Amino acid sequence: MWKAFYYLPAAYRNQFLTPKALKALQEKRLKYLVDLAYRNTSLYRSKFKAAGITPSDITTLDDITKIPLVRKQEIKASFPEGMVTPGFSEANCKVGTTSGTSGNILRILFDYEAWSRLNAVALRNYFAHGVRPWHRFCIVCSSPAEYESVSASPFSRTVGILEKEPESLAEDIRIINPFVVGAHPTTLVGLCKAIEKTDISGIQPGIVLIGGEVAYPSWREYIEKTLKTTTINKYGATEVNSIAWECSHGSMHLDADSVIVEFIKEGEQVAPGELGEVVVTNLWNVAMPFIRYRLGDVAVPLDELCSCGRGLPIIKELEGRLDDVIVLPSKELVPSTRICPLFHRIPQVAEFGIVQDSISHVAIRIVPHGEFTEHAESTLRTRIQNVLGSSVDIDITVVDQLERTTSSKFKRIRRTFDVQVL
Numbered sequence: 001m002w003k004a005f006y007y008l009p010a011a012y013r014n015q016f017l018t019p020k021a022l023k024a025l026q027e028k029r030l031k032y033l034v035d036l037a038y039r040n041t042s043l044y045r046s047k048f049k050a051a052g053i054t055p056s057d058i059t060t061l062d063d064i065t066k067i068p069l070v071r072k073q074e075i076k077a078s079f080p081e082g083m084v085t086p087g088f089s090e091a092n093c094k095v096g097t098t099s100g101t102s103g104n105i106l107r108i109l110f111d112y113e114a115w116s117r118l119n120a121v122a123l124r125n126y127f128a129h130g131v132r133p134w135h136r137f138c139i140v141c142s143s144p145a146e147y148e149s150v151s152a153s154p155f156s157r158t159v160g161i162l163e164k165e166p167e168s169l170a171e172d173i174r175i176i177n178p179f180v181v182g183a184h185p186t187t188l189v190g191l192c193k194a195i196e197k198t199d200i201s202g203i204q205p206g207i208v209l210i211g212g213e214v215a216y217p218s219w220r221e222y223i224e225k226t227l228k229t230t231t232i233n234k235y236g237a238t239e240v241n242s243i244a245w246e247c248s249h250g251s252m253h254l255d256a257d258s259v260i261v262e263f264i265k266e267g268e269q270v271a272p273g274e275l276g277e278v279v280v281t282n283l284w285n286v287a288m289p290f291i292r293y294r295l296g297d298v299a300v301p302l303d304e305l306c307s308c309g310r311g312l313p314i315i316k317e318l319e320g321r322l323d324d325v326i327v328l329p330s331k332e333l334v335p336s337t338r339i340c341p342l343f344h345r346i347p348q349v350a351e352f353g354i355v356q357d358s359i360s361h362v363a364i365r366i367v368p369h370g371e372f373t374e375h376a377e378s379t380l381r382t383r384i385q386n387v388l389g390s391s392v393d394i395d396i397t398v399v400d401q402l403e404r405t406t407s408s409k410f411k412r413i414r415r416t417f418d419v420q421v422l
């Protein structure tokens with residue numbers, strides 16, 4: 001764990017490298033990893049062979065597009081024999097576990113060198129916001145798998161708590177009295193509502209880390225106002241650790257010195273400003289290489305540098321999960337960030353859920369706040385129709401409550417069918 005501090009100076013310097021130097025670093029590590037994975041793992045070897053390539057075909061960073069994409073199910077099916085580098089096992093690695101339904105959990109082995117480097121990158125990002133090793137963290141976890149991974153934090157004063165009813169969650173956080181609170185935005189909004197409703201006081205963290213789902217600006221304002229603090233957006237995944245984080249200038253920087261992030265649509269890298277599926281390559285994990293791994297999130301890359309002086313590339317905020325987007329008959333993707341704010345602007349909507357049950361039909365359920373008038377419905381319908389276009393039919397139903405999925409986490413957009421758009 002302490003080795004993360006050994007790698008911290010390098011991680012600190014790397015964020016100010018030029019884009020060209022960062023690309024050179026990525027290219028060098030990519031070539032090493034490709035060769036390693038080809039020689040040692042049957043999964044990558046068979047995928048390379050199927051694509052008619054060998055490691056000698058990967059000489060520049062641009063050649064990465066020759067490598068086939070890999071899905072979670074393939075890795076799960078090949079674990080451990082076909083995916084783990086010989087010499088590594090759960091006995092001599094750090095083990096991470098992805099969240100998900102029980103049949104879909106993936107175990108990930110990190111060799112300790114990689115684990116330390118990845119944690120150094122995460123530390124660098126916290127340091128930029130004034131967090132220091134002696135500060136207490138409180139991370140609210142939505143699943144036992146997440147709870148398990150929190151215990152591996154390089155910050156020794158990290159307390160993980162499992163999500164519970166907002167009132168008792170608020171009480172727990174008050175007692176822990178952390179400098180950093182980390183949670184899903186939905187959880188934080190529930191927490192803030194509980195704080196407003198009850199007389200719980202004394203919760204005033206130095207910063208709030210938000211992640212795990214899309215954070216709408218209006219939610220962030222509400223959380224910041226209620227907790228009298230600032231919110232920092234972070235984006236990571238168990239498979240590769242930190243992927244992107246928000247600097248004090250408000251840009252989401254990619255951790256380009258530890259992960260290659262691509263944005264893919266229809267098999268090609270998208271142009272800057274376009275929405276694509278996030279595909280990651282972990283540059284350091286030798287024990288279990290992740291090369292062109294499909295994460296299932298969607299985001300928009302940008303072709304500009306931040307005024308903070310960091311050379312790390314930036315993205316527009318995360319736009320949600322691939323299964324959270326609405327797919328139009330034209331195959332255009334409409335992310336939740338374009339749909340959900342339409343509901344927030346209508347005061348008669350307390351809660352809402354959207355189910356796309358066919359390529360041309362969307363069913364919307366509204367839990368009203370007071371009376372849901374005809375005027376409110378027609379306003380909402382017009383706004384949604386403007387975004388989705390005339391090729392999608394919309395049904396709006398008023399209900400008393402919404403069906404919840406696992407735990408208290410609620411998916412606002414759900415698609416009941418799969419489409420191959422990427």
Ligand SMILES: [Zn+2]
Binds near residue numbers: 251253307310
């Ligand atoms: Zn910046």
